[in-house]
Amino acid sequence: MATTLTDLDQVLNNILPKDRLIHREMQNHLDALIKPPGSLGRLERLACQLASAERTLRPAVDPSITLIYAGDHGVASLGVSQYPASVTAQMLSAYQHQFAAISVLARHAGSVVEVIDVGVNGEWTNDDRDKIVVSQKIRPGTRNFVEESAMTPDECLMALTIGIQRAEAAHAQGYRAILLGEVGIGNTTIAAALASALLNESPRTMTGHGTGIDQDRWEHKIRTVEAALTRHHRPDLEPFDVLTRLGGFEVAAMVGTILGAAQHHIVTILDGYLTGVAALLAVRLAPASVDYLVASHQSAEPGHGRVLSALGLNPLLEWGLRLGEGSGAALALPLLRQACAIASEMATFEEAELANSSSHASTGAITRHQFSWPERAAVYRTIESRRDIRQFRSDPVPPEILERLLWAAHHAPSVGFSQPWDFILITDPAIKQQLKSLADRERQVQKLYFDDDRAQQFLQLKLEGLLEAPIVLVITANLERGGPEVLGRHTMEETTLYSAVCAVQNLWLAARAEGVAVGWVSLFEPRHLRQVLEIPPGIQPVAVLCVGYTDHFPPEPQLKTVRWADALAVKELVHWQTWTGTTSPTP
Numbered sequence: 001m002a003t004t005l006t007d008l009d010q011v012l013n014n015i016l017p018k019d020r021l022i023h024r025e026m027q028n029h030l031d032a033l034i035k036p037p038g039s040l041g042r043l044e045r046l047a048c049q050l051a052s053a054e055r056t057l058r059p060a061v062d063p064s065i066t067l068i069y070a071g072d073h074g075v076a077s078l079g080v081s082q083y084p085a086s087v088t089a090q091m092l093s094a095y096q097h098q099f100a101a102i103s104v105l106a107r108h109a110g111s112v113v114e115v116i117d118v119g120v121n122g123e124w125t126n127d128d129r130d131k132i133v134v135s136q137k138i139r140p141g142t143r144n145f146v147e148e149s150a151m152t153p154d155e156c157l158m159a160l161t162i163g164i165q166r167a168e169a170a171h172a173q174g175y176r177a178i179l180l181g182e183v184g185i186g187n188t189t190i191a192a193a194l195a196s197a198l199l200n201e202s203p204r205t206m207t208g209h210g211t212g213i214d215q216d217r218w219e220h221k222i223r224t225v226e227a228a229l230t231r232h233h234r235p236d237l238e239p240f241d242v243l244t245r246l247g248g249f250e251v252a253a254m255v256g257t258i259l260g261a262a263q264h265h266i267v268t269i270l271d272g273y274l275t276g277v278a279a280l281l282a283v284r285l286a287p288a289s290v291d292y293l294v295a296s297h298q299s300a301e302p303g304h305g306r307v308l309s310a311l312g313l314n315p316l317l318e319w320g321l322r323l324g325e326g327s328g329a330a331l332a333l334p335l336l337r338q339a340c341a342i343a344s345e346m347a348t349f350e351e352a353e354l355a356n357s358s359s360h361a362s363t364g365a366i367t368r369h370q371f372s373w374p375e376r377a378a379v380y381r382t383i384e385s386r387r388d389i390r391q392f393r394s395d396p397v398p399p400e401i402l403e404r405l406l407w408a409a410h411h412a413p414s415v416g417f418s419q420p421w422d423f424i425l426i427t428d429p430a431i432k433q434q435l436k437s438l439a440d441r442e443r444q445v446q447k448l449y450f451d452d453d454r455a456q457q458f459l460q461l462k463l464e465g466l467l468e469a470p471i472v473l474v475i476t477a478n479l480e481r482g483g484p485e486v487l488g489r490h491t492m493e494e495t496t497l498y499s500a501v502c503a504v505q506n507l508w509l510a511a512r513a514e515g516v517a518v519g520w521v522s523l524f525e526p527r528h529l530r531q532v533l534e535i536p537p538g539i540q541p542v543a544v545l546c547v548g549y550t551d552h553f554p555p556e557p558q559l560k561t562v563r564w565a566d567a568l569a570v571k572e573l574v575h576w577q578t579w580t581g582t583t584s585p586t587p
């Protein structure tokens, strides 16, 4: 933890250059792959960089996290941006709701987003949704650097520390790459001032149009940067002092994250002008940190190209982007992912020969991953975010989505491939009301078992879904389907029911992926259910599911939130060899 300059020095000392040996080894491996040597051009150079930075011949950028630092700037009061400073706080809400540019781009690139407020001048609301925006606010905005130092040395160190610690946490969380982004109205003025000071360039060449200011305002922005440099700049200023006087909380935090990541051999994917300037500062503090940087793109800001040249970084894209927020990093992430995949999933000529001569492809490299990382991540995310939902909106589930959900249910595993399920779709309010009355009645009976008020409350809540949800879906199990000779059913009659439950789970997960909510109501006496739904003998009702849309998927099971029951740790439930076995086999 870097809370003093000495601690910061410690971090800087920990940053070692990339491993040249692995770089060479990776190049040899790429040359041996089933393609002409060098034919994948820059993708190969990227693979070598990632391998030598991460110190592995199986480099990876997944899972990755997009860290966006947010801060406001005193200088924004001088009208250097096209937008008022209040937009920064407004953007935090947009991130929380996941509809900002980076929310969309990172989602489709397969990266998790976290926004850290290190100095926004304004409030934003955070409900109990997934905590996408977190507060580490040092101060509501920096001071106006035309008049005084933007930060105090302590504040600057604090912001650096936040950045370092976040990178260290990302390392501990198992993230393999960091996508860096920022938001803060007025911060292209900060970038211009820092870049001018660090590169000894005139503010006119380093100042751009930011969010889209006109010529007059641009001239004013240049004069503002010049005034700041006149006040603060001296050729002998240390990088830390340049950052303190001319920087911002989000810039300092980005510098910290670059350093913290490099220390742990984690690659940082840079975005636009601001992240480039942060990288320049990081490299001035620890020259070896450049080995851990990838420049995703060259932005439309004229100063950005110069910053990248000074860093010796060659941007992957030049798309005229001028947004920030990590948008360019998210666009470039799939390219890095491809470089890693080429390195670890392609076969060498030798392996290909082997696969050809034996009856089965025995090379692990070829068969290991049938799914890309975003595909795998989506499966786990669906499982993690599935919830039993109690509150529904009334809007209908479109028929094509309903069809996909039933398709998913129908592709469940079943004993002897008996496919014992049927699906009863109930939209008729009269029948729903009958179900609700049945459940209400049952609840009165259950009252005998639960005298806890909270239990009653939950049972009550859950039942409303029977009326609110646009569809009530009953899944049944046909105990006779497949005839008397169903394979594998002889000794365990219940496997028919288990199969139907697998259909329930398939549907539930597919629904979550579609953004459709499902709540399972189990307060039914099967006999009564049979009567209302005219279910014949031999067919067993298995699940009554409310299906529809909800305004809110809670981040964790509600019964966990209210401490009705605690989550168990999976490792305590694992037995090896026998029930009493505890030791795992050595790998």
Ligand SMILES: Cc1cc2ncn([C@H]3O[C@H](COP(=O)(O)O)[C@@H](O)[C@H]3O)c2cc1C
Pocket (backbone or CB within 6 Å): 080, 081, 082, 083, 087, 091, 182, 183, 184, 185, 186, 187, 188, 189, 209, 210, 211, 212, 323, 324, 325
């Ligand atoms: C709605 C909106 C969303 C943004 N997201 C990033 N920026 C970008 O623009 C700002 C810097 O430009 P300037 O120095 O001209 O103010 C930063 O917030 C940067 O991240 C945005 C700007 C706006 C207006």
Ligand SMILES: O=C(O)c1cccnc1
Pocket (backbone or CB within 6 Å): 188, 209, 210, 211, 271, 272, 273, 274, 275, 299, 300, 301, 304, 321, 322, 323, 324, 325
């Ligand atoms: O180049 C950038 O990164 C940029 C440009 C305008 C606004 N925000 C960021």
